[in-house]
Amino acid sequence: MLLMYSLQRSYNYCEIGEKMKRIGSIALASIAIIIMAAMAVSVSSKQEESDMVSLPQPRTDGGISVEKALFERRSIRSFKNESLTLDEVSQLLWAAQGVTDDKGHRTSPSAMASYPLEVYLLAGNVTGLSAGVYHYSPHGHNLTVISLGNKIDELFSSSLRGKKDWRALSPAVIIITGVFERINKVPGQDLSRFVYVETGTAAENLLLEVVSLGLGATYTAGFDENRTRECLGLARGEDPIAVLPVGRKA
Ligand SMILES: Cc1cc2nc3c(=O)[nH]c(=O)nc-3n(C[C@H](O)[C@H](O)[C@H](O)COP(=O)(O)O)c2cc1C
Structure with a gap:
């Protein structure tokens, strides 16, 4: 037991x-x-x-007068084989869509403050920044890497009437896209045209900043849409509208 x-x-x-x-x-x-x-x-x-690159703080003073920038602005299509600086790129992105107050208002006006634009940077030759495709975030004033490697030559590799596309030699290209659903919120109304208007205002800001920095650029709307979409990895509903090559005037 x-x-x-x-x-x-x-x-x-x-x-x-x-x-x-x-x-x-x-x-x-x-x-x-x-x-x-x-x-x-x-x-x-x-x-x-x-994957995130902080940009230098943009300056909000100095430079040349608006009148002088307006007077001097010209489309520039020929660039020196020289790099841009990160300060210059930062200033240009800020001019296009930078945030300028704590309510989130920006350098460009926006219908119903809907902010339908996105800004991308193709860096080919920018000091202190790896060559690559970047998305600009206005709120953080920073860049997010989409892909690394210089995509500028590839994007503009097709010839224009037998001539090499001059944009292929740019040290940097800024692309503005529009996200249409952000503005098309009023039932029965197609307000898509506002997105194009806003692209114009953002691009003009950038072009005036280009003059103030002593650089050169051109607003171009003639581009290969499919190639641009692929390069930026755009989803349906976001379209590339303006392509702005920037460099030092030759
Ligand atoms: C909506 C729009 C689209 C344009 N597209 C192109 C383009 O695809 N290629 C180009 O070289 N220039 C383009 N330009 C620049 C014009 O050719 C240029 O502004 C015009 O010749 C006047 O010259 P300026 O800008 O030096 O005053 C475009 C301009 C605008 C406003």
């Missing part, structure tokens, strides 16, 4: 030991999963951080 009892007890202890082992290994596995998940989150947030 005593033997039976002690056998039963030792069996129970064995069973408890097994259960404890199982619980222990489940706990260990859970801890390992939590640690791995935390590591994955930290790697992906580091990845996001490294």
Whole structure:
């Protein structure tokens, strides 16, 4: 009887030991999963951080008068083989769509403050910035990498009436796109034209800033839409509207 009892007890202890082992290994596995998940989150947030490029603060004073910039503005299609600086690129992006107050208003007006425009930078030769395709975020005044590598030559590789497209030699190209659903919120009304109007105002801001910085640029609306969409990775509903090559006047 005593033997039976002690056998039963030792069996129970064995069973408890097994259960404890199982619980222990489940706990260990859970801890390992939590640690791995935390590591994955930290790697992906580091990845996001490294995909973001902070831009130098834009200056809001100085430069030349608006009248002088208006008087001097001309479409420039020939650039020196020289880089732009990150300061210059920052100033140009800000001129197009930068945020200028804590309510989120921008350098360009926007119908119903709907802000349907997006701005992209194709960097080919910009000091302090890897060649690549970037999206400009007005709120953070920063860039997010879309893809790395100089895509300017590729985008403008087709010839224009047998001549090489002059835009292929630009150190940087700024592209303005429109997201139409942001403005088409009034039922029964197609307000798409507002997006084109806003592109014009943003582009003119940029062109005047170009003059103020002593650079050259041209507003171009003749471009290969499919290639541009592919280059920027645009989804349906967002269309490229203006392509502005920028460089140092030759
Ligand atoms: C809506 C629009 C589209 C344009 N598209 C092109 C273009 O595709 N290629 C180009 O070289 N210039 C283009 N231009 C620039 C004009 O050719 C230029 O503004 C015009 O010749 C007047 O010269 P200016 O800008 O030096 O005053 C465009 C201008 C505007 C406003």
